[in-house]
Amino acid sequence: MPRWKALPEELDSQVREFAGQLRGLVDRSGLSLAAVADRTGYSKTSWERYLNGRLLAPKGAVVALAELTGVQQHRLTTMWEPAERAWSRSEMRHDMTMETIRISQARAAPGEAGVAATPVAGRRAAGGTGVSTAPGPVGGGCDSGRPPSVPVHRGTVPRIPQQPQPGAVPDPTGGGHHPVGGPGERREGGRSRLPLFLAGLVGALLLIAGAVLLTDLGGDDDTGTAAATPSAEPGTSAPQLPAGVECSDADCTGQDPEAMGCGGQFASTVARGTVGAGLVEVRYSETCGAAWARITRASPGDTVKIAAGPSEQDGTVDAGSEAYTPMVAVKKASDAKACATLASGTTGCTTSE
Numbered sequence: 001m002p003r004w005k006a007l008p009e010e011l012d013s014q015v016r017e018f019a020g021q022l023r024g025l026v027d028r029s030g031l032s033l034a035a036v037a038d039r040t041g042y043s044k045t046s047w048e049r050y051l052n053g054r055l056l057a058p059k060g061a062v063v064a065l066a067e068l069t070g071v072q073q074h075r076l077t078t079m080w081e082p083a084e085r086a087w088s089r090s091e092m093r094h095d096m097t098m099e100t101i102r103i104s105q106a107r108a109a110p111g112e113a114g115v116a117a118t119p120v121a122g123r124r125a126a127g128g129t130g131v132s133t134a135p136g137p138v139g140g141g142c143d144s145g146r147p148p149s150v151p152v153h154r155g156t157v158p159r160i161p162q163q164p165q166p167g168a169v170p171d172p173t174g175g176g177h178h179p180v181g182g183p184g185e186r187r188e189g190g191r192s193r194l195p196l197f198l199a200g201l202v203g204a205l206l207l208i209a210g211a212v213l214l215t216d217l218g219g220d221d222d223t224g225t226a227a228a229t230p231s232a233e234p235g236t237s238a239p240q241l242p243a244g245v246e247c248s249d250a251d252c253t254g255q256d257p258e259a260m261g262c263g264g265q266f267a268s269t270v271a272r273g274t275v276g277a278g279l280v281e282v283r284y285s286e287t288c289g290a291a292w293a294r295i296t297r298a299s300p301g302d303t304v305k306i307a308a309g310p311s312e313q314d315g316t317v318d319a320g321s322e323a324y325t326p327m328v329a330v331k332k333a334s335d336a337k338a339c340a341t342l343a344s345g346t347t348g349c350t351t352s353e
Contacts, residue, residue: 003027007053012090018083019053021076022062025069026051038322039296040064041264056087060265067269242266245287252290252327253311262288262327270333275340275348280304282338282350283324290327293338293350297321301343308336 004023007016026036033051037044042061050057057065062080066073241248244261257263262285270291271282278298284291293306293315302317308328315325330336339349 005052011053012083012086014086015056015083015090016053018056018079019051021079022057022065023051025065025071025076029069031068035320035322036065036068038258039068041258041267056084058265059084064264242287247288247290249289250329252288253329254313254326255290257283257285257288257290257292257324257327260288260327262290271336271338271350271352273338273340273348273350276342276344276346278302278340278342280338280340280348280350282306282333282336284330284333284336285327286333288327289329289331291330291333291336292325292327293336293340294324295322295340298323298340299343302340304338304340306336306338 007019011019026033029036031039033044033047037047040047040061041064046055046061049055050061057080059077059080062076063073065071066076242261245266246260247255247262252260252262257267263283266287267283267285269281270284273280275295279296281294281296282291283294291306291308292313293304295302295304295315295317298304298317298321300317300319302323304315304317304323304325306313306325306328308330311328313325313328315323317323325338328336334352337349339347341347
């Protein structure tokens with residue numbers, strides 16, 4: 001059974017050629033897809049998509065594969081750039097096609113929405129709640145079928161006679177009664193509302209004065225509390241991490257570098273050494289501010305350790321031929337050192353590149 005599936009026929013020729021180059025590199029390395037995924041930081045499923053032409057490998061994955069297989073990064077990225085442009089053109093054509101389909105469907109939608117509403121010929125008469133549209137007998141009446149009419153009053157509103165007030169004298173002209181005291185005393189209702197208004201105004205002023213007094217009495221405590229509370233200093237917020245990266249600096253200590261997203265395109269080998277047949281490396285991620293140790297070409301029982309000052313992390317080869325340690329936080333790449341102890345007892349450490 002062949003290792004690779006046939007590439008899709010609709011694939012652009014430049015993308016097809018680049019996928020073939022990646023397949024050749026993986027074949028010559030002799031590594032399985034699981035091993036490639038573990039060493040590059042990109043999942044096995046992603047590499048299956050890259051190598052079968054279902055997805056174009058991102059530049060970070062290409063750089064990681066070049067580092068893994070010993071190929072010059074510039075040579076591989078130079079081949080990747082025209083493939084990436086061809087892939088973008090294909091996606092643009094696909095998006096334009098889908099947009100055209102959506103526009104066509106939107107234009108056709110009004111004609112498929114349903115039949116236009118027809119005018120209603122009349123109301124329901126069976127339930128007794130509607131009004132029939134059939135003409136009634138001439139002359140009208142209660143049973144004529146027409147809705148009852150509402151009488152409309154036209155003209156001025158009749159004036160209600162005013163009751164005489166105590167002390168009022170009759171108006172000899174027939175205009176009613178006038179209160180004693182002259183015309184200036186007719187608005188007794190207005191004078192009776194004035195004391196109420198003044199009382200309300202005084203109450204409001206008293207409430208405002210009390211609130212101001214209480215605020216002044218408690219001002220010292222509030223000022224002391226505000227002064228005792230330190231304001232947040234600018235620049236102390238957490239750093240913005242790239243998508244997929246889950247930790248940085250001290251938060252990464254003891255964490256799995258692959259699970260936290262610190263591997264792949266965010267990591268590089270800064271020191272290495274040979275112990276027996278095994279290769280020991282210090283992997284460093286500037287983005288995460290952390291380092292870890294990795295051993296390859298190893299045997300079950302071999303151990304590897306990363307140390308940065310007082311912090312140490314260990315890893316053991318349980319099965320297969322490689323292992324790596326959890327991370328330790330470092331300020332710079334040279335702060336970390338990796339050492340390995342083989343099952344045979346041979347030991348060795350890395351040297352800076």
